[in-house]
Amino acid sequence: MDLQLGGKRPYVMAASSGLGRAVAEELVREGATVVISSRSSERLRTATESIREATDCADDAIESVICDLADEEDVRNATEEAIEILGGLDILVTNHGGPETTRFSELSMSAFDDAYHGILRSTVLACKTALPALRDDGGAITNLVAASALEPSASGALGNVFRPGVYGLSKVLAEEVGDDGVRVNCVSPRGVMSDRIQFKIAELAEREGITESEARKRRTDELPVNDLGTPDSFARSVAYISSPAADYITDAVLPVDGGWHRHAF
Structure with a gap:
């Protein structure tokens, strides 16, 4: 299937390693010009070099910007810089690192605040900053959110508080910006x-x-x-739902979890 990603301009957050990096690599492989972000310049350099080598792409097919998700100014500036580098924006892929595993009785308020900024607030800020560019030609927001938040456990007191907020944000945005030609979806990994x-x-x-x-x-x-699951399989799912090939899919949660999520609806 042709995903029609050639020439598209995605910005993938928290993508110097793990699933974010796999998504960025797949988008480059499909012909997109991609900007990735991370708070570590060294890891960004390693990631961009690895993606160039794996895809045999031109140097300017993958660029990077520094972004600490816990820093409001960083999130806003990195998103604006990515848009400037790309000359616009067609796809925003929000992502975040996993918070520490802890029970409610054990969590500190500083860890709670860090998780709020790193998971929910950073996603809101990136979406608000990116939307004017996405509205210009229509585009897609794809939020990567762990499937575990759909069935919260006691040990996930941080992620299971804030990740449902990202699901809610996606629903709100999909309703608000659909008339502007912007689609908003979540992709939920489990066991990848x-x-x-x-x-x-x-x-x-x-x-x-x-x-x-x-x-x-x-x-x-x-x-x-x-x-x-494999990161490559997950990345292909994200590339599809973010692409013009999925132009009638919005306001959805796509589970990529090997069937772990068994609800009928």
């Missing part, structure tokens, strides 16, 4: 292998006194496909 998932598997193994292989099997046993 990344450094974060590997860390959680190791954490589970240590907590339960089992091997990492046994901990991984516990994760796969909860999935109908009985295997963990």
Whole structure:
């Protein structure tokens, strides 16, 4: 399928590693010119070089900007800089790192504030800053939000408070900006292998006194496909829903979770 991404201009946040980087690489592979962001200049340099090598693209097909999601000015400035580099904007992919795993009784208010800024406020700021450019020619906002927020657990007191706000934001925006030709969707990963998932598997193994292989099997046993997903597979899903090929999909949540989410609606 031709996703019609050739010449499109996406900005992918928090994309120096993990699923964000996989998404950026897939968009470049499909012919888009992409800007990625991270708070680490070194990791951005490594990511851009890796994507250029993996896709054999021109140097200017992947650029980067510094952005600390916890810093309001940084989020706004990085989004504006990405738009300037690209000469406009067709796709905004919001993303954020996973907050620490903690129960409500154990969390500190400083950690609560950090998670609010890093997850919800940064997404709101990026969307507000990007919307004028997206409205110019129509475009798409795709928010990457962990599927675990759909079924909150006690150990996820931070992510499970703020990630539902991103789902709500997507619904609100889709209703408001649809007439401007802007689509807004969420893509929700679960069980997609990344450094974060590997860390959680190791954490589970240590907590339960089992091997990492046994901990991984516990994760796969909860999935109908009985295997963990790959970053490449996830990235292809994000590329599709962000592309003109999905021009009649908005106000949706696309689970990329191997069937973990089993609600009928």
